[in-house]
Amino acid sequence: MIRVLGAVMVLLGATWIGIRKTLCYLSQISQLKALSTSMEMLQCELNYTMYSVPKILDLISERSKAPWDQYFSQLSGEIGKGTPRELAARRSLEACPKLNLPGDALLALLEFSTALGSYDLDGENRICKLSSLRVSQSLERLEREKGPLVKSYIALGASTGIALIILML
């Protein structure tokens, strides 16, 4: 009986790892979608209100979903304080432990945050466009890989569990 219970627990645990991996993957997709929306809003504010970058970041922070609200609010504070741009971007990332992005999107976000507020309106628009494109590409890649990857994570989890059970029994 104890063996059977142990086997069930191992199977559930291994499957849970697969599910966790899948959830993490889905959260990346959801965060990228929210980031893309926030970047669109930011570009609209830049062109329409022409407010200063800290003020625009505050506005975007109010309208963005978590964890982007925290990220933009932190970035606004850092830029307002006069922290060097790259350091401001890094500190803002560190302040948001819930941020979960794939490497390429993270790099795009860092470069975007560093370049923000360095150019005239044309330059800012180009930066926004380029960064949005990179985020969209990352999102497309994740979406494309979503189906097969989710299945393989769950299958991998389950089969690892079964393999362990066989070994145990």
Place this chain on the structure above:
Amino acid sequence: MMKYLLEALAYLPEPVKTCILRHPQAKHVEELRLRRGQPVTCTVRGVEIPFPVQAGEELMQVMIDRATERSPHAVMNMLCEGYLILPGGHRMGICGTGVYREGKLRTMRDISSLSIRVAREIHGVADGAVGEVMTRGSSVLCIGPPGCGKTTFLRDLIRQLGSLYHQRIAVVDERRELGACIGGVPQFDLGPSTDILSSVGKAEGIEMLLRSMSPQWIALDEITAMRDVRAMVQASYCGVRFLATAHAESFEDLKARPVYQSLLREKVFRLLLCLNREKELLPMELSA
């Protein structure tokens, strides 16, 4: 007085700020000047006093970053005209290398000089004129040399006409020096019945205000362009009166400047107030 200086000094790094504030004449500082590679100077009663701090690239970049809130896109129009208006109404003048694209000045790089003119609000400077302006009820032009206090005078005149005589005044604050609005809130007291249109060209602003706010008076600082003069002449036919300032040492100097000739010919102004360097106000009636 120190309040205005502290606001203006907020754009300087702490050591430089402290050095200036320690000077015995600090509260009389009218202007700060930074020229690349030269000592920082402050102008007190027309005389530049050097400080033992050199204006380097880093210092100037810090000031520009603070003044633009690291958002050049938001102030590009002002930057291309060589100045920035800072919170509190202080004006930062900028010299550097112009960057052109498609024949248009796009930005300034390699900043070589910066100046900060400390704006001040002095209640009561228009005491001697406000009664006269109301009695005559006609447009007023205040002239004087640079730095004699025309803007400060106009600000107080607007405030007093609004608060004492309940006049409806609209201000076209093109360079945001009169009201210095931040987030829609004027940093200077322009009275309770003043409508302020900020960062809009004078000619355009006059038309907008006439259409939308039905003012009794329109106030403008520093008339310099022919199109502004044309808009004023047009608006004067609609019955609105003007409170304005212009750079001119005297009436003769004013008459000699082509841009003001049509204003005088069309008799837009009936009362001329001449401010001199000693801040004395001399009223002069322009013949009907």
